[in-house]
Amino acid sequence: MSEPVLSIRDLRVYFNIRAGTVRAVDGVDLDIEEGEKLGLVGESGSGKTTTALAIMRMIKPPGEIAGGTVTLDGRDLISLTEPEMRAVRGNDVAMVPQAAMNALNPVRRIRSQMVDGLRDHGVNESRERLQERLNTLMAQVGLNSNVLNLFPHELSGGMKQRVTIAMAISHKPRLILADEPTSALDVVVQRQVMETLEDVRAEIGAAVILVGHDMGLMAQFADRIGVMYAGKLVELATVQQIFANPRHPYTRLLISSLPDTAGKRKLQGIPGLPPSLLAVPPGCPFMPRCPEAMPICGEEIPQLLGDPDLVSCHLHSEVVAA
Amino acid sequence: MTATAGMTSATSNNGASTASLLELRNVTQIFSSGPIWNREHNYAVNDVSFTLDKKPALITAVAGESGSGKTTLGRIMLGFQRPTLGQVLYMGNDVNRMNSGERKQYRRQVQAIFQDPFSVYNPFYKVDHIFTVAIARFNLAQSRDEARHLIEEAISGVGLRPSETLGRYPHQLSGGQRQRVMVARSLLLKPQIIIADEPVSMVDASLRATILETIRTLNHELGIAILYITHDLTTAYQVADNILIMYRGHVVEAGDVEHVINDPQHPYTRLLVQSIPMPDPNRRWIDMRGANDPPFTGIDVTQTMCPFVNRCPDAIESCIRDVPESYALDQTRIAKCFLHEHSGAVSDQNIASFFNIRDAQASHVDAP
Ligand SMILES: Nc1ncnc2c1ncn2[C@@H]1O[C@H](COP(=O)(O)OP(=O)(O)OP(=O)(O)O)[C@@H](O)[C@H]1O
Ligand SMILES: Nc1ncnc2c1ncn2[C@@H]1O[C@H](COP(=O)(O)OP(=O)(O)O)[C@@H](O)[C@H]1O
Ligand code: SF4
Ligand code: SF4
Ligand SMILES: [Mg+2]
Ligand SMILES: [Mg+2]
Numbered sequence: 001m002s003e004p005v006l007s008i009r010d011l012r013v014y015f016n017i018r019a020g021t022v023r024a025v026d027g028v029d030l031d032i033e034e035g036e037k038l039g040l041v042g043e044s045g046s047g048k049t050t051t052a053l054a055i056m057r058m059i060k061p062p063g064e065i066a067g068g069t070v071t072l073d074g075r076d077l078i079s080l081t082e083p084e085m086r087a088v089r090g091n092d093v094a095m096v097p098q099a100a101m102n103a104l105n106p107v108r109r110i111r112s113q114m115v116d117g118l119r120d121h122g123v124n125e126s127r128e129r130l131q132e133r134l135n136t137l138m139a140q141v142g143l144n145s146n147v148l149n150l151f152p153h154e155l156s157g158g159m160k161q162r163v164t165i166a167m168a169i170s171h172k173p174r175l176i177l178a179d180e181p182t183s184a185l186d187v188v189v190q191r192q193v194m195e196t197l198e199d200v201r202a203e204i205g206a207a208v209i210l211v212g213h214d215m216g217l218m219a220q221f222a223d224r225i226g227v228m229y230a231g232k233l234v235e236l237a238t239v240q241q242i243f244a245n246p247r248h249p250y251t252r253l254l255i256s257s258l259p260d261t262a263g264k265r266k267l268q269g270i271p272g273l274p275p276s277l278l279a280v281p282p283g284c285p286f287m288p289r290c291p292e293a294m295p296i297c298g299e300e301i302p303q304l305l306g307d308p309d310l311v312s313c314h315l316h317s318e319v320v321a322a
Numbered sequence: 323m324t325a326t327a328g329m330t331s332a333t334s335n336n337g338a339s340t341a342s343l344l345e346l347r348n349v350t351q352i353f354s355s356g357p358i359w360n361r362e363h364n365y366a367v368n369d370v371s372f373t374l375d376k377k378p379a380l381i382t383a384v385a386g387e388s389g390s391g392k393t394t395l396g397r398i399m400l401g402f403q404r405p406t407l408g409q410v411l412y413m414g415n416d417v418n419r420m421n422s423g424e425r426k427q428y429r430r431q432v433q434a435i436f437q438d439p440f441s442v443y444n445p446f447y448k449v450d451h452i453f454t455v456a457i458a459r460f461n462l463a464q465s466r467d468e469a470r471h472l473i474e475e476a477i478s479g480v481g482l483r484p485s486e487t488l489g490r491y492p493h494q495l496s497g498g499q500r501q502r503v504m505v506a507r508s509l510l511l512k513p514q515i516i517i518a519d520e521p522v523s524m525v526d527a528s529l530r531a532t533i534l535e536t537i538r539t540l541n542h543e544l545g546i547a548i549l550y551i552t553h554d555l556t557t558a559y560q561v562a563d564n565i566l567i568m569y570r571g572h573v574v575e576a577g578d579v580e581h582v583i584n585d586p587q588h589p590y591t592r593l594l595v596q597s598i599p600m601p602d603p604n605r606r607w608i609d610m611r612g613a614n615d616p617p618f619t620g621i622d623v624t625q626t627m628c629p630f631v632n633r634c635p636d637a638i639e640s641c642i643r644d645v646p647e648s649y650a651l652d653q654t655r656i657a658k659c660f661l662h663e664h665s666g667a668v669s670d671q672n673i674a675s676f677f678n679i680r681d682a683q684a685s686h687v688d689a690p
Contacts, residue, residue, distance in 0.1 A: 216599035269532030
């Protein structure tokens with residue numbers, strides 16, 4: 001196998017607040033292959049956004065990257081200086097944020113915001129060349145170049161999200177982080193935006209980490225799915241494997257809580273709440289809610305094991321032997 | 323009036339079926355903007371008629387893209403907004419002509435649950451406050467003990483523990499807990515109708531299932547009629563009996579949810595259904611791409627055309643010449659689309675009682 005584009009080892013992100021230390025991301029290992037589409041799912045508060053922000057080194061105080069490595073194309077991002085990191089952001093890793101509306105400056109036209117984005121990253125071209133470039137970017141995300149002359153409030157939600165995608169791909173990054181890019185959009189527009197994201201991704205050959213909790217969207221888009229629970233990855237497997245044969249009890253419950261349109265049935269949420277990240281109980285963090293918990297689960301933290309599909313659950317300790 | 327009644331044939335003098343709790347008659351909401359010489363008129367709700375019945379009390383979903391008029395429709399039904407045209411009748415009385423006693427009754431019997439529960443709370447009061455205010459306002463209890471009992475009963479009724487919920491400030495509860503507290507408040511008031519506007523669009527799948535199941539229980543066990551507003555067709559399918567599909571203020575398709583979602587007849591409903599992200603990696607959108615282009619793309623849609631004509635892959639000449647009527651596909655279903663013209667139009671009054679699907683024996687169709 002070729003070198004992964006992104007390689008994360010034992011990543012820890014802690015928020016030091018008055019009540020104590022919130023272990024938002026607590027020992028995540030993850031490799032992303034070239035051009036791969038990885039979905040990162042989990043309940044609210046499980047650490048998905050924090051993981052993405054840590055890759056960009058955009059964690060703000062009281063948060064800090066408390067340990068681990070993030071390697072992009074062989075370069076350790078954690079040890080870069082801030083100016084070096086600034087060059088990586090946008091050029092090598094780009095983010096499509098959840099709330100496109102907040103990412104755009106409301107009082108400036110789209111054109112000048114995009115030009116700034118290009119200039120910030122050292123693009124120094126003639127007006128004509130720049131204009132050509134902007135037109136191409138707009139066409140790539142399915143927008144008319146007239147949109148460049150508009151203000152954000154003159155755009156629909158889907159159009160704004162396309163603009164942020166155009167900005168994200170403008171430097172042909174190796175990795176795109178998309179944090180719930182369509183959760184504010186209705187289904188038809190969501191589909192169009194996701195198709196656009198897939199088209200441009202394929203065109204520039206970037207890998208994507210798609211963060212979200214919509215398993216339907218993940219099934220549509222991802223090659224592999226990582227399931228997070230209480231700051232840890234608890235299962236990491238191909239999308240087919242996750243849906244056909246989920247192994248972690250939490251993944252199984254997540255999938256069975258999904259509504260579908262093939263017959264009415266009782267909707268079943270996952271009972272209980274995730275643990276407080278200030279004081280995660282010993283053993284398996286899912287134990288208080290797990291229908292299949294055994295005595296050992298309260299004593300030992302299960303390890304994320306397997307090859308190539310990974311799971312951390314004592315029910316699957318057989319993978320250790322394998 | 324022959325065909326309007328469902329299971330109850332009694333009608334009051336103004337034509338409302340006595341089984342109907344809340345009825346919309348030809349309701350239109352126009353928002354106008356721009357200078358006088360160049361007024362723009364936005365038809366947020368365009369000539370909508372339907373009823374929520376008392377018996378059977380059903381769950382009716384309203385689905386459609388953002389801006390299609392769902393929230394406006396809900397606000398009109400709650401009496402928060404007086405429509406530009408048309409009438410809203412509660413138990414046969416026009417809500418804009420009620421005396422204060424009737425109005426208070428209407429306010430109590432029709433309750434709302436909104437998308438963002440946090441905005442409903444006052445951050446300086448404990449969550450208990452929203453219950454005590456409701457109890458005082460509607461005189462629900464004679465003593466403190468009785469009030470306490472009612473509150474605890476309501477909170478337990480939505481699957482929360484009173485001891486872990488009461489005495490807390492809103493920010494000390496999770497989003498899903500806050501939303502369930504709002505459902506508990508509705509439970510306490512035991513209204514006849516709940517209008518729930520995107521109640522689960524901000525919570526994750528697990529909590530979504532829990533909250534929707536609670537809402538379903540309110541309907542099945544307490545007989546509360548529910549209007550479930552959403553843009554999520556899968557939850558609408560799971561929860562609702564009937565569904566109205568809205569597009570630019572028009573109800574373009576309506577009927578029982580099983581048929582509408584699994585056999586959509588209006589081109590817009592088809593587009594919506596095809597866009598559902600199915601949780602099945604073997605059925606991807608991507609494999610279903612390449613539908614034919616709409617013939618009237620880019621046309622300036624006016625009030626005298628089908629509102630969907632610029633996006634419709636099936637559009638024909640009639641679609642730019644006229645607005646389609648509501649045609650009856652069968653006893654339980656209408657579609658506002660020329661492709662179904664041969665089925666015969668339904669009059670607005672009849673649409674009002676069209677969705678009595680747990681009891682669909684009467685013929686609602688006018689002779690074509
Ligand atoms: N600035 C902060 N201060 C303290 N705790 C924080 C801060 N930001 C995040 N956290 C905590 O870190 C944990 C992970 O949060 P994160 O935003 O990564 O969750 P998420 O998985 O993206 O959830 P969602 O699905 O709701 O977006 C949560 O417990 C959260 O409360
Ligand atoms: N108070 C208002 N003033 C002016 N326009 C409004 C107002 N409320 C809603 N609208 C407009 O009415 C249309 C329908 O909006 P809404 O009912 O909120 O749709 P939905 O809930 O389906 O997203 C939109 O075009 C919206 O901009
Ligand atoms: S390790 Fe034990 S408690 Fe944890 S998920 Fe597996 S069975 Fe459940
Ligand atoms: S009336 Fe015509 S344009 Fe409108 S939905 Fe039907 S076929 Fe399409
Ligand atoms: Mg997040
Ligand atoms: Mg709305």
